[in-house]
Amino acid sequence: MSTGETPPPPYGQQPPPWPAPGQQPYGQQPPAWPGQPGYGQQPPAYGYPPLQPYRPKHPRSVLALVLGLVSVCGAFACLVPILASPFAWYIGAKACREIDREPGRWSGRGEAKAGMVLGIVGTVLMVLAILALAAALTIALVLQSTTY
Numbered sequence: 619m620s621t622g623e624t625p626p627p628p629y630g631q632q633p634p635p636w637p638a639p640g641q642q643p644y645g646q647q648p649p650a651w652p653g654q655p656g657y658g659q660q661p662p663a664y665g666y667p668p669l670q671p672y673r674p675k676h677p678r679s680v681l682a683l684v685l686g687l688v689s690v691c692g693a694f695a696c697l698v699p700i701l702a703s704p705f706a707w708y709i710g711a712k713a714c715r716e717i718d719r720e721p722g723r724w725s726g727r728g729e730a731k732a733g734m735v736l737g738i739v740g741t742v743l744m745v746l747a748i749l750a751l752a753a754a755l756t757i758a759l760v761l762q763s764t765t766y
Contacts, residue, residue: 675726676717682710683729686736693743700747703740710734 685706692699710733717724 673723673725676713676724676730678709678713679717679726679730679733682706682713682733682737684733685709686733686740689740690736690743693740697747700740700744703737703744705737706733707737707741710737
């Protein structure tokens with residue numbers, strides 16, 4: 619009986635009568651559903667936040683992302699698409715600045731930032747490829763000039 623229940627009546631006595639259907643025992647109010655306010659009460663101030671107005675994506679944010687993806691992924695297929703990397707970097711940085719300048723007008727900062735980062739990665743890969751090509755040409759010229 620440690621759960622807070624009333625003990626049963628002693629042996630030989632009748633239990634108290636049950637209330638008629640639709641009546642609450644002892645004049646109590648009917649219990650409200652959990653989380654629901656009672657009649658005439660205001661609901662609590664929690665739940666979903668108010669909806670934010672729709673903000674369109676910055677037109678250049680998606681362009682920066684696409685250029686960055688094409689340049690980095692295309693760099694492994696052939697080296698020509700990697701030339702788009704500096705453009706992705708520039709367009710992504712410019713879109714991020716414009717979104718930060720007017721945050722209530724534009725969304726899409728994530729796409730612009732991803733395009734900018736992919737542009738940086740692609741530009742670094744492009745510089746490394748140019749350095750490797752220059753080193754290979756230099757070694758080839760040195761070997762050709764020393765061999766008679």
